[in-house]
Amino acid sequence: MQGILSIQSHVTYGHAGNSSAVFPMQRMGFEVWPIHTVQFSNHTQYKEGFKGRAFSADDISQLVEGLGNIKALEKCQAVLTGYQGSAEQCLAIEETVKQVKQANPSAIYVCDPVMGAPDKGCIVAPGIAENLLSRLMPMADVIVPNQFELTQFAEMEINTLDEAITACQRALAKGPKVVLVKHLYCLGNDSFYMLLATAEGTFLAKRPHFEFDKAPVGVGDLISAVFTAGLLKGWSAKQAFQHCHDACYAVLNATYQANEWELQTIAAQQEFVEPSKHFPIEEVSLSSKS
Incomplete structure (x- = not known):
């Protein structure tokens, strides 16, 4: 059974992180193996707040080790990552991608480098943006940044279409x-x-x-x-x-x-x-x- 390993946030109510990503990929015909970096009751923009917690980087590593033990990593077609709860989780993902590609060299890594946006303020923990920029994005086959995240990776401002194209070329x-x-x-x-x-x-x-x-x-x-x-x-x-x-x-x-x-x-x-x-x-x- 081939599948997609999706490592990102999860909300019990509504659709964000894995709650937004898993079902569409299943509906398009793929098995999806979700690992949650955080689990919250709802997304963080509710004025009433939210409940839940981030998981440790070791939680991710243990689950991946379990998948490796049953030879599932050999059947992994892609690793998709999104919101990370800690800088240490980024390192666990780096190791996970290496393990998956060693088990299945044809697997791809798709990195959604969630590091926030100026209008929302910093929504990620210290060290995450640095690890995304220096470790995860360069090793990814596909990156899916927003404009702000692209400016960080390309190390240039983007105000026009020409600048956006140039930034993509740099990326x-x-x-x-x-x-x-x-x-x-x-x-x-x-x-x-x-x-x-x-x-x-x-x-x-x-x-x-x-x-x-x-x-x-x-x-x-x-x-x-x-x-x-x-x-x-x-x-x-x-x-x-x-x-x-x-x-x-x-x-x-x-x-x-x-x-x-x-x-x-x-x-x-x-x-x-x-x-x-x-x-x-x-x-x-x-x-x-x-």
Whole structure:
């Protein structure tokens, strides 16, 4: 039984972290083996707060050791990581990726480098961003940063499409083969933009932007998961990007139409199989003046 090892946060109520990522990958036909870095009652943006705790790095290592004992790592097609609860967890993930790739050299590592955003403040523990930038992102086959996280990895500001393309090229030069910018907000708030960069080219996706009273949480986790599943189906990065963009739009549309805060992942589940609306992506390149 082949599967995807998904190591990220988990909420009991709603959809964030593994609660946002696991079901869509299952709906696209994959076995998923979740390991939780933290387990909370709900996501952290509720004004009422949340309950729960982070797990130790050793908890992750023990579970991976158990998977290794039953030869499951040999059947692991991909490691997908998201929110980490401590700097030590990053080191456990680094070792996990090495073990998986040793057991199955064809396995890929997809890193969603959650290190926060300026408008939300620092939402990760000390040392996590440093370990993501110096250890996990360079060893990943695919990285899925937001604009802020890309600026940190590429070590440059991003205010224009040209700068975003240049930053992606810098990121590719550091090790990853694919960069998917899950939210490129420098291009404006009238639409929602994502950017894909590979050795074959750079592609821009654009869809309508929903004006939620409270922005849904877990969208980045959803994007990373659907894109990972697309790649494992044997699609090209461009095809997986197109499917991911269309499917995630549909989930957000369903969430908006239902006037809900939590993602309507279950209600919109057929969209992971066959998205109902299509937004063509376009290939972009550096302008001649850059």
